[in-house]
Amino acid sequence: MKILVPIKRVVDYNVKVRPLSDNSNVDLNNVKMAVNPFCEIAVEEAVRLKESGTATEIIAVTVGTSASQEQLRTALALGCDRAILIESEENPEPLVIAKALAKIFEEENPDLIILGKQAIDGDNNQTGQMLSAILDLPQATFASKLVIEGQTANVTREIDGGLQTIKVNLPAIVTTDLRLNEPRYASLPNIMKAKKKELATKNINDLGIDTSARTEIISVELPPQREAGIKVESVDELIDKLKNEAKAI
């Protein structure tokens, strides 16, 4: 079984992102970049499927600038076999990314595509579902458990009310939720080995897809800031404030 894992280079989750001073976009100058945490979970799941003998090959793919090679190398160090960079401008829209990924699907014919449920920069939560639509494949989003059984996958999904299990025919699209697994760290020998693994590059303009942007960012601002409140000294004071000042209870 062959697995395709689309990953994204994003700002590290510990960074508190701010707008540029002219409010035209977010300020990403000199901030630490990383593999999107949900994509790390996707890579980990694929690697575990390979370790258990279910998968034979894992291909990491990203759409982005040449800087994204760094994140592809990380994916290779974590256990992916080869990688594909689809070079594009900074931050294409999810619809464009899904169309590009669909082309890679057609070339590679994987049995399973595992994506993150959400990239923590744009918080869009779209790409996997869009890719499923374009390829007319079943989707199992927000997965917290994945079991492959022959030509089907049983996937437990985290939904608002609790958990839902569905069965999808392969090839299928799975998107990861936080509790699917706990990703490993890359070991130094594996980081060294990853440097020798194949990393192919394509240009998004050669894929024959419509790459035009449908949306534009008009401005980026800070949200209204909360004023820090007060510290109360005791439970009695807290109850008094909630009753008489905030009238919240």
Next chain:
Amino acid sequence: MSILVIAEHDNTGIRPSTLNTIAAAKLLGDDIHLFVATNNSELPNSASTIESVSKVISSVDDTLEHQLPEALAPMIKEVATSYSHVLAPATTFGKNLMPRASALLDSQQISDISGVIDQDTFKRPIYAGSCIATVKSNDSIKLITVRATAFDPVQLSGGSAAVESFDSVVSNDKSEFVNEEIAKSDRPELTAADVIISGGRGMQSGDNFHLLESIADKLGAAVGASRAAVDAGFVPNDYQVGQTGKIVAPNLYIAVGISGAIQHLAGMKDSKVIVAINKDEDAPIFQVADYGLVADLFNALPELADKI
């Protein structure tokens, strides 16, 4: 043009998030249609009383019980062509379904809007709510998911919509529902609760959540949790508040043993009044709390339960 809202429901009743979504739709136009796909033939009629809805488009079929997106998205694609905007709540239901419909329509969805500027322009949080982006869409049919807490709900009653049936049900042999574990609780639902009391890693165990529950019982509150508390197995996943859990904005949010990571704040910082109980006086949660109590929760909670 008219606005289409996709109803979220459990086949017996319309979910509250749908009412917030209709409120957002009202900012875009006054001819609002509600799409109800269900196995219950009574549901479209009961939805027809919702305030501000002029037409219910009903699709009733046994295969629609679980509303899997492989069947629903192509149906939305077909219905959507006579609308300028198609809206659904940004719940796990809407997040799962809408991008699929959006790609079928070759439209770039706008996710999780928190404001409407005009027909084409919307506000939405990005980077876990660290920034708010104003985004303009140039697609002719705009698919949008709506952050429920940002729009005050319309009423379930007061309307009298016409009910029209839509019969082209799409069959789906790609995916199949197996089972569901839906949490049952006598407490209000997190996203609709007026008061929420949440516990974090500081609670130390699932058993200790009873300390929160006894306060919740007195206040009629819902109980929530941080990701750390869910990951540690203290409580189930549907308790999680945050960037990747539920977005809540109750009148009163009480955070207990929660440090206040940005991913948690993303889910609760629009609450009206925030209380934090934490033994670390430097915990970031105090920066957003209206009332902070520096205390050991194992002392403070029993006292609070007693006196409140």
